[in-house]
Amino acid sequence: MIASLRGTVVDKGLDHVVIECGGVGYLCQATPRTLADLPRGGEAHVLTTMVVREDSQTLYAFPDAATREVFGVVQSVSGVGARLAMGIMSVLSPGELADAVAAGDVKALQKAPGVGKRLAERMAVDLRGKLDAFAGTAPATGAGTGSGAPDVAADAVGAQVVEALTGLGFSRDAAEAVVGEVAAAEPGADTGTLLRLSLARIGGGAR
Known part of the structure; x- marks a missing residue:
C-alpha cells in the first residue's frame, strides 16, 4: 500500500492532483481543501489511502x-x-x-x-x-449570507465551479446560488479560490 507521497505537483484539477515522485506520476483524488494547499509546480507531501475495488484502484490524498x-x-x-x-x-x-x-x-x-x-x-x-x-478541534468560522447574486451560468470560471459542486452531490440550484454569491463578493477570483470559498459558504450553512 502507498501510505504517503512526496514530490512535485505536475497537474491538478478540481477533484484531483498528480504528484510526480521519482519520475512516476501518481493521480490522487483530493478535496478542494487539500488541493488549495498544493500549488502546481510546487513540492507536496500528502498522506494517502488506496481504495481497491474489483474494477478500479483509486488513491486518495490527505493533508494530515x-x-x-x-x-x-x-x-x-x-x-x-x-x-x-x-x-x-x-x-x-x-x-x-x-x-x-x-x-x-x-x-x-x-x-x-x-x-x-x-x-x-x-x-x-x-x-x-x-x-x-x-472533538473541539474545529476552526472558528463565520459565513455570511449574500443576496442579489449574479447569474453564473455564462461565466466560464463560475460554470466550472458549479459543475464541480454538482459533481460532489450538491443540487445545481444550490450550487449556482452559492457560486453567484461568492463571485459577487470576490470578483476576479480564479477557479480554485472560487471553489474553496463556495465550499466554505456551503459548510457555513448557506445552501
Whole structure:
C-alpha cells in the first residue's frame, strides 16, 4: 500500500492532483481543501489511502493523519463509500464532523453533499464515540449570507465551479446560488479560490 507521497505537483484539477515522485506520476483524488494547499509546480507531501475495488484502484490524498483517519472511520457507516466520504470531508473538517456527531446535530451533517436526513441520523448514531479524539478541534468560522447574486451560468470560471459542486452531490440550484454569491463578493477570483470559498459558504450553512 502507498501510505504517503512526496514530490512535485505536475497537474491538478478540481477533484484531483498528480504528484510526480521519482519520475512516476501518481493521480490522487483530493478535496478542494487539500488541493488549495498544493500549488502546481510546487513540492507536496500528502498522506494517502488506496481504495481497491474489483474494477478500479483509486488513491486518495490527505493533508494530515486526522483527515485520513476520519475518511476511513466515516466509511464504517452503512451507505457511505469513498466518494461520499470525500464529499463529507470537502465540507466538514474532522473537528466539525466530530462536534456534529457528539451533539447529534443532524442539520450540520446534512450540509455534506449526498447526506440526507436519514443518512445523517444514521451517521450521528453509528459514529458516536468513534470521533471523540477530534472533538473541539474545529476552526472558528463565520459565513455570511449574500443576496442579489449574479447569474453564473455564462461565466466560464463560475460554470466550472458549479459543475464541480454538482459533481460532489450538491443540487445545481444550490450550487449556482452559492457560486453567484461568492463571485459577487470576490470578483476576479480564479477557479480554485472560487471553489474553496463556495465550499466554505456551503459548510457555513448557506445552501
